[in-house]
Amino acid sequence: MDNNFENFPPIGGLLVSKMIFDENRKPLFMYRNKSTRQEDSGWKIFSGFESEAYTDDPRNIIICNPSTLLKVDPSVAPLLLKGVGSVYERENEHSDWYRVSDYPLDDDFMVKHKLTESWTIDINNLFERRVEETGSLLYTTGDKSVRLSIWREEGQSQAQLKAHFKQVGLTRDQSLAKTVQTFDFSDEYVARVGYQIKEADGDKSYDVIYTFNLIENEVLQAVFYFDEPSDIDWAIETWKNLKLKD
Missing domain, CATH: 3.40.1000.10 (Mog1/PsbP, alpha/beta/alpha sandwich)
Known part of the structure; x- marks a missing residue:
């Protein structure tokens, strides 16, 4: 069923790797840090193929609404509603997401x-x-x-x-x-x-x-x-x- 996700809850913007859009990849790794601004959801989302140099370059990260990402991959919809401190990963775009408990977050202390x-x-x-x-x-x-x-x-x-x-x-x-x-x-x-x-x-x-x-x-x-x-x-x-x- 076609769903444009325009009515998705207003959780704030997502920081998403450009590789997901430029290379038509699906997200494989995502985490939610503590937000510093009301318009920021705290979510950072990656394809899993980025190098450290790639992610360190702010030009390779874009800010988008949840509906924009969900049109690319609807599977992340329930995950985006998880709380601050959540970390999720999957092996490939056909695998199930699983919760990660040992990934270090900046505000996790x-x-x-x-x-x-x-x-x-x-x-x-x-x-x-x-x-x-x-x-x-x-x-x-x-x-x-x-x-x-x-x-x-x-x-x-x-x-x-x-x-x-x-x-x-x-x-x-x-x-x-x-x-x-x-x-x-x-x-x-x-x-x-x-x-x-x-x-x-x-x-x-x-x-x-x-x-x-x-x-x-x-x-x-x-x-x-x-x-x-x-x-x-x-x-x-x-x-x-x-x-x-x-």
Whole structure:
């Protein structure tokens, strides 16, 4: 079926090797770095036949809309919606794309952010950070996100709060979304409890882990959203990287 892709979501411009257009090649390698401008998607896309000297010459890279590239190769359409930090490769134009986990990106390193006088978080620099209208703090790459909220429960002890939030995952309304599993990563200083569910937004389903991190009567809620089930390891690791300030 003919599709001109003009209604593709407005993700921003792509940096694409001229070799794909000049030599009628299909993309074989692509990665999405952190964007510095709203009109830039962060995607860089190559045929896989470029030399280092070729890619170092800015004259060999063009900026185009997603629809322009998708008319050349529709197979990249679902990949273009993947988040910052995504890297994909395939052996030839007839092969399936696969996710690459060991390709070094310029912005791929851990940073420590101070959240309050009590809390810090260690998180990958690929995540964009913004404060939402509700006052929550959001870190996101597009397909992985963390939403943070902090409040106090006056008159409640840490032990009482832990017991309450531990029950939330077990007693919540299962007709809305079933609790997949519950967690307890508490230590002698911080009570950490949470639960995992699966949510859906239109045709897209994703996993969510609701966590409650408690010191005295202070509650730090961290909610982790991720599209790929394999990213549960990222969610758990980042959850454990919520730490008390030294």
